[in-house]
Amino acid sequence: MGAFDTLRIASSSLGVHQTWLDALANNIANVNTVKRTSEDAFQAQMPIVRSSAGGGVEIAGFAQSDAEGRVVSDPNSPLADADGNVRAPEDDLATQMTQLVMAQRGFQASVQVTKDAQDTYRSALEIGRR
Template identity: 45%
Template sequence: MSTFNAIGTSGTGVTVYRKWLDAVSDNIANMDNTSRTSEKAFQARYVIAQQAADGNGAQVGGMALGSAEGVLVHDPTNPLADNQGYVRKPDIDLGGQMAQLMMAQRGYQANLAVVDRAKDSYHAAINLGKG
C-alpha cells in the first residue's frame, strides 16, 4: 500500500468504527426500554464488517439484530405490565456494551492516527520537492 492509499483505506475503517459506535450508543440508550409481554423487545444492533468491494479497507456489510424475546421482568407498577405484573425488556448487558464501546473507540482513534500520519508524510514529500 502506498502512502497515498493510506488515507482512503483508513477512511473506510473510520466509517466502520463510527457505525459500530452508533450501534453501541443505540443499544445503551435503549437498554431500559420496556414493552408489553405481547410485543417485541428492543433488538440490540451489531455491525457486520467485511472487506471493501475493491479489496482496500473495510465496509459495513450489514447489521445483525439481537433477540426480540428480551427478558421478562416483574414490575407490577409499570403501566405496560400484564396481568401477572411482567414487562419485556431488551436482553442487553451494559458491561458487554461498554467493552464494545471501548474497542470501537480504539479502532476509530487508530484509523484517525493513520490518516494523521499519512498527512504528515504528504507534507514532508511536498517539502522535499520544494527544496
C-alpha cells in the same frame, strides 16, 4: 500500495467505526426500554463488517439481538402483564459500554493512522520542494 491507499483505508475504517458508535449510542439509549410481554423486545444492532474490494472495510449489514429479550418482573410498570412482568432487551448496559470502548479505540486508532499518513505525505512534499 499506492500513495493514498493508507488514507483511503483509514477513511473507510473511520466510517465503519462511526457507524458502530452510532449503533451503540442507539443501543445504550434503549437498554432500559421495556415493552409488554406480548411484544418483541428492543433489538440492539451490531454492524457486520467486511473487507471492501478496493481495500479497507465496509458495512455489510446489521445483526440484531434476539427479539425474545428477557422477561423481568416490574409490577409497577404500566406495561406489566397480569403477573407483573415486562419484556426487556437481551443486551445489558455493561455489554454495550464494553463495545463502546472498543469502538472508540478503533476510531482513535484510525484517526492516528490518518494523521501519520498526512504527516508522511507532507514530509515527502517538503523533500520534493528542496
